[in-house]
Amino acid sequence: MSNFTLSIAERSQIDPQCKYPDVEEDDQKAPLIVRYFDGLVVETIDPTAILLDWTSCCQHMTLKGYMVRCNITNNSICKEIFVPPGITSYTLTGLEPSTDYILCIDAVDQHHQIICSSGNMTQTTDPVFKEKRRHAVPYIAAITAICLLIAAAMVPLFFLFRYV
Secondary structure, eight states, X not given: OOOOOOTHHHHHXXXXXXXXXXXXXXXXXXXXOOEEOSSOEEEEEETTEEEEEOOOOOOOTTEEEEEEEEEETTOOXXXXXXXXXXXXXXXXXXXXXXXXXXXXXXXXXXXXXXXXXXXXXXXXXXXXXXXXXXXXXXXXXXXXXXXXXXXXXHHHXXXXXXXX
């Protein structure tokens, strides 16, 4: 018999508020061997959003969908989102800027058993940058435009009064 060592036990320790399947580290009766996703992309879109994109891990007949879990590092609040089986991307919104998030995607069957997992991953949202105000640029453009208008008006006047 082989031992089943899954990252599920680690997630339960990180976030006891989240509902993960009860699988012990040395559980000899684990019904499925959990595989990991291929082609997983995690991208910070802006300071308050993270995009998760993955390829379907299997053509499992009993695939019910995907559980996307997100929580702040060192925080017990967990956000769980169920994604139907035909969808393989999700954008987490309403996040805090400059914050580390622990993310996990699990493909689950109709019995809520994990078929495929991304494992835990950490992603940091972007900081909020205050835009530098460039007051001088509009004024320089306005002054240049006025000078060009004056020059355009003066050239014809110069030639007009030159022959007088």
